[in-house]
Amino acid sequence: MFRQSLTLRSPHYLGVLRHARDTPELHPLFPKQTIGRRSLSEDASSRVTRRIHAYYFVPIKQRPVFVEYVNGRAQQLSWSPQGKLVKRWKESYEPEEDEEDVEERPRKVTSTVSSVTARISSWFRQMFLPTNYPHSVHRSYAPYHILQFFETTLGTVVSVLCNQALLTSVGVSAEGSIFGAVAVQWIIKDGAGEIAKLFFIRRFSPYFDSHPKTLDLLGEGIGSLGSGLQIATLLVNPTPTNFLLCAAGGNVFKLIGNAIWFTTHIKFVRYFSQNGNVGDVAAKEESQASVAQLFGYAVGMSLLTFSHSAGYLYSIFALAVPVHIGVSALMLRFAAFELLTLPRVSLLANAFASTESESKRTVKGLKEVERSNATGLFGEFYKTKEDHLVTLAPRVEDCIGNTDADIERWETCMEAFEVNFDFRLPQATLTKSVFITSIRMKDIFSIRPLQLMPLSQSSSTHQ
Structure with a gap:
C-alpha cells in the first residue's frame, strides 16, 4: 500500500516509513506523530521526483518491567504507550521472544487464523491442563x-x-x-x-x-x-x-x-x-x-x-x-513413580550386597528395576518369599519372641542404651532413599547384664 503521508491512529502499533535507501522509524514514545514527506529522485538529469511511502503496521513489543510469580504462574507488568500499567499472565510454556531488527519485523505477517489458534490453545490449557504444564507435573x-x-x-x-x-x-x-x-x-x-x-x-x-x-x-x-x-x-x-x-x-x-x-x-x-x-x-x-x-x-x-x-x-x-x-x-x-517400596528396597539391597567386588557395587535405577519385573507388575510384591530381606520397624512380639526376659533385664537394657522405646510403625512406602536398621530386642535380652555398655563405648570398641 502506498501513500504520501501517514498518521498513526492506534497507540498499539508502530509505523515504519520504508524508502528505497533508508528507513526512518517512529519512536514509540510519540505514537501519534505524523510522518512527513520525503522525496526520492529517480532521474537526477530530468529532475523528476516521485514520492513513494510504503508502510507496515507491526505491534509494539511491551517490555516487562516486573515479573511476579503467583500460584505457579508468572504475571508480567509493563507500561503501555499511554503510561498505563499493563498486566499479562504468562505461562512458562510461552517462549521468550528475541529482539528483532526493525527491518525484519514488518516482514512478519500476523494471521488471524494463528491468533484464533493461539487463543484456543490458551483456553484449552487453562481448562484442562495444570498451570505451567509440563514443568509442574510428573513426567508420566x-x-x-x-x-x-x-x-x-x-x-x-x-x-x-x-x-x-x-x-x-x-x-x-x-x-x-x-x-x-x-x-x-x-x-x-x-x-x-x-x-x-x-x-x-x-x-x-x-x-x-x-x-x-x-x-x-x-x-x-x-x-x-x-x-x-x-x-x-x-x-x-x-x-x-x-x-x-x-x-x-x-x-x-x-x-x-x-x-x-x-x-x-x-x-x-x-x-x-x-x-x-x-x-x-x-x-x-x-x-x-x-x-x-x-x-x-x-x-x-x-x-x-x-x-x-x-x-x-x-x-x-x-x-x-x-x-x-x-x-x-x-x-x-x-505411572512409574520414584518410590522405594519394601520390595524395591529388598531388591536393591540384595543386588548391592551380593556383588563380590566393592568397586563394582552399583545401585540399579528405576527403569532397570521395572524392566526386571522382579517386584511384580507395579513394584508392590515380592517375587518369592526369600526376597523379603528388609523389614522396617518390626513388631514388638516379633522382636521379643519366646524369650523369658524378666523385668530387671528389660530395665537394664533401657538404662544401658539410654533409649525410650516408642514403637511407631512407619508407612509402608518410603519416599526417600533411606535404609533403616533396628536392634532386635531378643538379641539384646540374650546378652548378660554385666556385658552391657553405653553405645558410645561399644562403637569405639568396634572401631
Whole structure:
C-alpha cells in the first residue's frame, strides 16, 4: 500500500516509513506523530521526483518491567504507550521472544487464523491442563491421563448400558408389590451399596498405602463385575426381589470399586504434583473426566439406538470390559513413580550386597528395576518369599519372641542404651532413599547384664 503521508491512529502499533535507501522509524514514545514527506529522485538529469511511502503496521513489543510469580504462574507488568500499567499472565510454556531488527519485523505477517489458534490453545490449557504444564507435573502425567480419558469413556459407556437395563427392569418389577415405588427400590439399591462399602473400607484400608496400583486395578475389576450384575436384571424373572438382588448386588460392587479408585487416586494426584499444586492437578483432572464422560454418554446413547435387548447389551459389555481393564493396567504401568517400596528396597539391597567386588557395587535405577519385573507388575510384591530381606520397624512380639526376659533385664537394657522405646510403625512406602536398621530386642535380652555398655563405648570398641 502506498501513500504520501501517514498518521498513526492506534497507540498499539508502530509505523515504519520504508524508502528505497533508508528507513526512518517512529519512536514509540510519540505514537501519534505524523510522518512527513520525503522525496526520492529517480532521474537526477530530468529532475523528476516521485514520492513513494510504503508502510507496515507491526505491534509494539511491551517490555516487562516486573515479573511476579503467583500460584505457579508468572504475571508480567509493563507500561503501555499511554503510561498505563499493563498486566499479562504468562505461562512458562510461552517462549521468550528475541529482539528483532526493525527491518525484519514488518516482514512478519500476523494471521488471524494463528491468533484464533493461539487463543484456543490458551483456553484449552487453562481448562484442562495444570498451570505451567509440563514443568509442574510428573513426567508420566501425559501418558497416564491420555489413557485415563479412554478408560473413563469406556466406563461411562458401560454405565449407560447399566442404567438402560435398570430403568427397563424396574418398570416391570414395580407392579403389585410393597416395594413397588421406583424411588424405594432405588434407595434400597444405593443404601445396600453404601453399607457394604463401609465394611470393605474398614477391612482393607491399611493396604491402600502399600499396594495402591494393585488395589486400583482390583477396583476396576470389581466395578465391572457390578455392572454385569446390573445388566442381569433383564435376564431374571421381573420381580421386585430379583431386581433388588441384581441391582443392589451390582451396586455394592460398583460402589466398592469407586471407593477404591477415589482412595488410591488421591495418592496418584499427590505424586503427579511436582510443585505442591495438588488442588490444581485435581481440579484439572475433574475437567478432563467431565469431557470423557460426556463423550461416553454420546457413544452409549448412540449404541442404544440400535437395540435394548439383553443379548445386545451383554455383547457390548463383553467387548468394552476387557479393553477397559487392559487400558487401566497399561495406565498404571505408565505411572512409574520414584518410590522405594519394601520390595524395591529388598531388591536393591540384595543386588548391592551380593556383588563380590566393592568397586563394582552399583545401585540399579528405576527403569532397570521395572524392566526386571522382579517386584511384580507395579513394584508392590515380592517375587518369592526369600526376597523379603528388609523389614522396617518390626513388631514388638516379633522382636521379643519366646524369650523369658524378666523385668530387671528389660530395665537394664533401657538404662544401658539410654533409649525410650516408642514403637511407631512407619508407612509402608518410603519416599526417600533411606535404609533403616533396628536392634532386635531378643538379641539384646540374650546378652548378660554385666556385658552391657553405653553405645558410645561399644562403637569405639568396634572401631
